[in-house]
Amino acid sequence: MSRILAVNPGSTSTKIAVYEDGKEILKENIPVDQDLISAYKCVLDQLDHRFELIRQTLLEKGILPESFDAVVGRGGILAPIPSGTYLVTKEMTDYLAEAPRGEHASNLGAFIAKRFAEMSGCRAFIVDPVSVDELTEVARISGAPEIKRSSLVHALNQKAVARKAAAELGKKYEDCRFVVAHLGTGITIGAHCGGKIVDVVGAKADGPFSPERAGGLPV
Incomplete structure (x- = not known):
């Protein structure tokens, strides 16, 4: 059995889904407290908060955060690239941290995916980023x-x-x-x-x- 976590951070919420052998077993829309995130200086400062909300949601639904075979996040504002699936690398997260093309909640996707992948000992990916x-x-x-x-x-x-x-x-x-x-x-x-x-x-x-x-x- 393969289990995949998909994470889609947006401006007003973070959407997550869990799939087992291609079948959706969990789908959640986690609202974002606008007053809270507006206090952060940059989008990346939201990482810990959003990660913890996802982790808590998974636990509440009986899914261990370290139980995944792959994790995929929404792709952020990278350099112009063709559509496709990309492995999250240090070069990618360094680029997103600098945000030379602008900040957006989607920039968090690679970071969140990487954290959960590290917990599970698997790889993290992004798909079809906004760039x-x-x-x-x-x-x-x-x-x-x-x-x-x-x-x-x-x-x-x-x-x-x-x-x-x-x-x-x-x-x-x-x-x-x-x-x-x-x-x-x-x-x-x-x-x-x-x-x-x-x-x-x-x-x-x-x-x-x-x-x-x-x-x-x-x-």
């Missing part, structure tokens, strides 16, 4: 020749929804074309073609405003 960049060269063109567009997108949810839609159509994701909208505290809209997110608009740059993003502004 997934698969834009076509045409999509990189902006209105100023010296500025190229890049991608910051809710790739984890976008890819999961697109794969689910493809399966419902009886097709492979790679053979489909979709427009996918992630509607959360941040909004991103992605054009999917050939298994890649080939263009994207997001609320941190040229996209729509959202509950926590200003979007493109007429200035």
Whole structure:
């Protein structure tokens, strides 16, 4: 039997799930105290608090925190990379700690996964981080020749929804074309073609405003 812990830290909550042989046996949404986390200077300062909330939740549900064969966390704002599954390494956590491309709760995913993996003596992974960049060269063109567009997108949810839609159509994701909208505290809209997110608009740059993003502004 294989047991996997999945952790998805977001702005307002931390979602976790536990799978045994591919079957979901636990799914929890752990709210985040906004007054508490607003007191922290940076996102990484939330690590101990969020980790402990997850650990307590697992124990309350009768699951030992050191009983996993693999742990996967939501990927944060890394350097631009293709979509996929990545092993959590020191180089990755060092980059996320420095946060040269910005801070976000998703940056905690690799750190939380690593802690639980160390307890279980297994490996930690991230999947489809928000820094997934698969834009076509045409999509990189902006209105100023010296500025190229890049991608910051809710790739984890976008890819999961697109794969689910493809399966419902009886097709492979790679053979489909979709427009996918992630509607959360941040909004991103992605054009999917050939298994890649080939263009994207997001609320941190040229996209729509959202509950926590200003979007493109007429200035």
